Amino acid sequence: MNETARIEAFSDGIFSIAATLLVLELKGPPAHTPFWQGVASQWPGYVSFVLSFFFIGIMWINHHRLFVHIEKADDLLMAVNLLLLLGVVFVPYPTLLMATSITSGDPVYARDVAIFYNATYLGISVLFCLFWFVCRRRKVLDHYLGVTQVHNATLQYVLGLLCYAACLGMTWFSVPLSLAMNAAIAIWFLIPPRHRDFGTVGQNSAM
Amino acid sequence: MNETARIEAFSDGIFSIAATLLVLELKGPPAHTPFWQGVASQWPGYVSFVLSFFFIGIMWINHHRLFVHIEKADDLLMAVNLLLLLGVVFVPYPTLLMATSITSGDPVYARDVAIFYNATYLGISVLFCLFWFVCRRRKVLDHYLGVTQVHNATLQYVLGLLCYAACLGMTWFSVPLSLAMNAAIAIWFLIPPRHRDFGTVGQNSAM
Amino acid sequence: MNETARIEAFSDGIFSIAATLLVLELKGPPAHTPFWQGVASQWPGYVSFVLSFFFIGIMWINHHRLFVHIEKADDLLMAVNLLLLLGVVFVPYPTLLMATSITSGDPVYARDVAIFYNATYLGISVLFCLFWFVCRRRKVLDHYLGVTQVHNATLQYVLGLLCYAACLGMTWFSVPLSLAMNAAIAIWFLIPPRHRDFGTVGQNSAM
């Protein structure tokens, strides 16, 4: 258990920096405009800050839920974790592009940015899947996870990947719908239904 | 106890980044002016850095006092904690707007910024209340906290919220008074009177 | 022992951000100049980055040595620790001013900046003294520290403060000498002579 403590500490550092990064992009309202109007004109910055904060926060919660069940450090796992963290740190960039593109008024440009945005999330879900399969293959998971729970988790990771792929495909038909779908998947990963919830298995199995 | 370690590590990362963020806004004094005069002209930057550092530091101390008594990780708690951290990370932004607005000399603009500033603190106190009620509802608090202490803490969180609401209302009458009141509430949350002090209950109850 | 873990985690976050902050100030060499000449012209940035990294690193080592012997969290201690961290986070700012002022060629300006720089370190040494006296007064130190060792440590903190005060006074006579003295004090705090070394008392006293 203690063996993975430092991997988690390094990951926590990366997650918290990535989550707060977009605060640095918040500019003051432009001079010589009434305050509330100036603040309102900054909305793409606020929205992208809040969105990337929550999406990274949700990924952190899932990373945390997973690491609760990882018993030992493994070299391949550390390398894949690094790859996953790279994806996490990248999130604020397409989020900011997304928010600013909306004000551009050019539908082709906005769709291209949305493709970039949704593709980033698809990439991260591929990395989460990869991470999970490495966990299984290297047998680093603890014995609190039963066979059914491991299968459920596998199903969820693959399902998440397919949803993000569908979300990316949707971008060519409707940008707003694809973004709503993207947010819906995030919320689905935040609220753990009974079947998904393998994060508190230790307590449950004790019952 | 160890179960909440990683939530605290992630929170600590966020708190420490938020607290140091405004150092990046400190510019050197303008060229071609005598040094001390140039440094003095930068005072809004210094003041907002010091203020947001202390206010975030005080919030961290209260977050810490609370987590001492949280025994287990909980999914809803993690989500509300994330919301609370978002509020914390946002603090440097209105603080900087506040400090720079004072030099603008426009009373309407200054009052609008003060409203924004006080509203941010009201929002954070709402999130602290929410966090505390989730803690109680989900029964994650340890048994060192007696019934009286839990009631006292509830009273304090609600009182804090009401004070920040009064502080926001005060802004329409007197901006300096509302800011003094805001600082007074922060100091009140820093210095723990015997009745507020549920942070060292473990030791007290051992007496 | 575990009681102070989170105070240390928060402090570590602040220290590491403060130490790395000046990397963000490193600019690429100016375009249209030969590479090595362009890099050489950036030396004030490199020097201030390296200096503030080491000075903050040395402060971190001393903070660490002190916390090894702090057994319990205390409200006043947390507040003073916050004040100390504020001083630490401020260090990169005068360091950068210092390095850039050297290229200005104006001796009055350079001396003013050196006063600001040395005054910052005097301020931090005052905060370290304050922190140590609060540790003693609140009786949070563990029993591995004998009476002689506590007295030695007190002597060292006060001596450090007097040295930084002398260093500040020296600035009016010779700027280079005051800076050399400042660096010498830092090195003196890095290399622990037998009398200063209360950081490994646990082991020594076991002998």
Next chain:
Amino acid sequence: MNETARIEAFSDGIFSIAATLLVLELKGPPAHTPFWQGVASQWPGYVSFVLSFFFIGIMWINHHRLFVHIEKADDLLMAVNLLLLLGVVFVPYPTLLMATSITSGDPVYARDVAIFYNATYLGISVLFCLFWFVCRRRKVLDHYLGVTQVHNATLQYVLGLLCYAACLGMTWFSVPLSLAMNAAIAIWFLIPPRHRDFGTVGQNSAM
């Protein structure tokens, strides 16, 4: 074991900030260009972000593997660790220069930057060697490391240093070849062959 916990926490903070630093350099694509063309024009920024993230990640993995076997904190070790961290934090700077120089089209300039880049890595490998020799000299390594393993590790650190020196020498003959060699050494330090792998000695020696 717990004695080194705070050194690791401070190091983790530094490593994670250094790894994420170049995200701040990612600019949005230039306005008034088709999105994909604009994004493509930003490739030096992406490449340097990904490269420095991975190279720092690999150094972190090796730092972690080493600290698993360090039993006690030591003053000299802390000072050398600080020096090593300074090297780590510096990495993003030459990486960014490297990536942007490629677009300059000037072969002399590009070679000079590559020399700077490869020299940085040589410097860091010198610091890793120094760190390892201090570990051995100060006898802070635990008893899980047998004599053969310590000798193997020494061999690897010296070999790494020689490879980076060869890599630097190569820059005068062929810049692309020297960069490929640099990347190859990083990958060699990532994938632990049986002989290098002293990171999981605890488990192996139990067999």
